Amino acid sequence: MGRLFATYDLETPTTLERAAEVIAGEQSSGTFLKLPGETDRLKELSGARVERVTATSSSRVPSLPCRISAETYTRGEVVLSWPLENMGTSLPNVLATVAGNLFELADVSALRLTDISFPEEFAVAYPGPAYGRQGTLALAGVRDRPMIGTIIKPSVGLSPAETASLVAKLADGGIDFIKDDELQANGPHCPFEDRLNEVMKVINSHADRTGRKVMYAFNITDELDVMRRNADLLQQAGGTCAMVSLFSLGLTGLSAIRRHIDLPLHCHRNGWGIYSRSPDIGISFPVWQKFWRLAGADHLHVNGIANKFTEADTTVIENARSLDDPLSGERGYQAMPVFSSGQTAVQMEETCRAVGHTDFIYCAGGGIMGHPGGVAGGVASLKQAAEAAVGGIPAHVFAKDHKELSEALDLFGKKDGTGARK
Incomplete structure (x- = not known):
């Protein structure tokens, strides 16, 4: 051995x-x-x-x-x-x-x-990711650009029906990916099964009309027997993604649910500051992500450029790139980076350039909801920013002929043209 x-x-x-x-x-x-x-x-x-x-x-x-x-x-x-x-x-x-x-x-x-x-x-x-980058993109029907995503906000407090109503607006606005907040799992005010049923009615109806099925990451984090039950309900309802909180589950819980469910696992690292705030103690992300990928993580959060937390942009990009690090036997263990935290159309160009590919999920909350054109305008601005980045066209140049991107850069970018968030 x-x-x-x-x-x-x-x-x-x-x-x-x-x-x-x-x-x-x-x-x-x-x-x-x-x-x-x-x-x-x-x-x-x-x-x-x-x-x-x-x-x-x-x-x-x-x-x-x-x-x-x-x-x-x-x-x-x-x-x-x-x-x-x-x-x-x-x-x-x-x-x-x-x-x-x-x-x-x-x-x-x-x-x-x-x-x-x-x-x-x-x-x-260990099986590693069941879907990873390419499997996720194929399941979501996205090609040659990042997946555009968002988070259900308010984090908690919405009923299942209210959650579904917001999902309908996001789906009609052209979103690719939606996730539960990590604080929303299976509480009495919004039980998992009720939320699943209401949201999937909207998603399936939208798919029937348009031929495009929005990927929704339902948070199944719970006791293991409850997780297995809810994972089964998720698959039966036609869902295409499950979300888990890594530090709540631990490695045993993650690998157990990986073996139980045949869907992408969207893995949230809430609690990460415990390991990342001090350079003098803890475990680095390049180490943790190897454990998580082996255990079956398909998507891993890496924060975002110009984020609202403490990690520097260089660290964010290093962590995203570390998902390409070789693993045991290198048997297709590529996990998908998830960028989030204060992201808008402004950071898309730099993110694509720094990562070196577009196989990632780009989650924006205020960058979508706060756009002058509403949800549809926010989603369009992000897709336009991605199109510009893929084509090698500076965002401010592309924005001259794309209203939604222009509005996003005006609202979220600094007037000095540096591209950083206000």
């Missing part, structure tokens, strides 16, 4: 070599003292191995609270590896191995898991 490799950004009050050995021991066969059963043979077979240590910087103060005081805190990159025999092809147990009781070790004053490499055995153990 192969070996699992993990890369860390480590800071320590001791030395990088000592801290790496402590982590390797803690996360495999060792403890704070040598035990009678911990033979050299056992350590050779089951112990984690320190593959590489590279110092990068130092500081006079620790990045995180640290019990061990030192004159200098050394920082660097550390690569560890484990034999697959330790945990097997089990994503939950891999996570316990590479991100378990190591962040709180006394020898650690900062630690962030920045990369992971899965051996080929995981390609057999």
Whole structure:
């Protein structure tokens, strides 16, 4: 069997070599003292191995609270590896191995898991995305441009009938994709089954009239038995997408629902700030997305350019591009990036250029609902912005002959022409 490799950004009050050995021991066969059963043979077979240590910087103060005081805190990159025999092809147990009781070790004053490499055995153990980019685009009937999407707002408070009424306006306006907010799942004011029935009446009726079926991501996040039931109802109703909250489900829940449902899984990363706000602790998106893709995520949120949150544009694009990173066996594990958070027609050109392709979902709330031309005008402005980007035409040039795009750039873009949001 192969070996699992993990890369860390480590800071320590001791030395990088000592801290790496402590982590390797803690996360495999060792403890704070040598035990009678911990033979050299056992350590050779089951112990984690320190593959590489590279110092990068130092500081006079620790990045995180640290019990061990030192004159200098050394920082660097550390690569560890484990034999697959330790945990097997089990994503939950891999996570316990590479991100378990190591962040709180006394020898650690900062630690962030920045990369992971899965051996080929995981390609057999996990199915990966069922649809991914190309399957999603084919199911939605979209070609050669991003999918234009939006979120049901208000997040909560609308009844099933009110939700369906909004969906009708969005469908008539030409939208490709609609999703429940992560806060809307199966509450008493808008039960899942009632919302499903009301919304699918609208979507199916619109499809019968136009031949185009809007993809709606229904939030099925719940206890696993309820999720399975609602997933079955979703498929029976003719739905084409299910949404889940990744950190609520965990890896076991995600892989279980992947195996149960034959629809794209739209995966929301709500709670992401816990892992992303500090550069000194946590797990990076390029690592998480590999776990999620193996477990079956078809769509993954990556935030958006000029977003309302804290992630820099460079980080957003790096995260989106990381969805192309090779995985175990590379068996078509391409997940679809989902851009959202304060997106309008203004950011479309830069997003297409930075990502390098148009196989993504571009979700806009105010960028659609707040357009002077209403929903239809907002959707048209985004499609026009995408058409300009695909054709290599600057948005402001294309807008001269496209009213909806022109109105969007005037409303949402800065007057200095930088293209950033107001």
